[in-house]
Amino acid sequence: MVCEQVIQVARQADFDSEAMEREKGRLRLKREHILKQHREGYIEDEEMEEEMASVELALRALEFHTEARLRSLFHILLIYYSIRDELSI
Numbered sequence: 001m002v003c004e005q006v007i008q009v010a011r012q013a014d015f016d017s018e019a020m021e022r023e024k025g026r027l028r029l030k031r032e033h034i035l036k037q038h039r040e041g042y043i044e045d046e047e048m049e050e051e052m053a054s055v056e057l058a059l060r061a062l063e064f065h066t067e068a069r070l071r072s073l074f075h076i077l078l079i080y081y082s083i084r085d086e087l088s089i
Contacts, residue, residue, distance in 0.1 A: 016069060017066065017069075020062050020065065020066055027055050027059050027062075028059075030055055031052065031056075034051045034052055034055065035052075
């Protein structure tokens with residue numbers, strides 16, 4: 001039962017990581033697009049700075065979420081292995 005839960009969490013983490021990587025890629029492209037618009041004179045400095053700050057904040061939030069998910073998965077695995085070892089005794 002615990003093993004099934006660990007596998008389910010691992011699968012969910014893998015799915016989430018794929019979705020997060022796609023989102024990071026999308027945000028990186030958006031950052032490049034903003035810089036291009038600024039370079040070509042379509043947006044002013046202030047608008048570029050606001051847009052870049054928004055993209056950077058979103059990227060950092062994704063990175064934080066990824067790290068938190070990995071820590072949670074690692075913690076679940078530690079609990080699983082400690083329970084498994086105790087039951088083996």
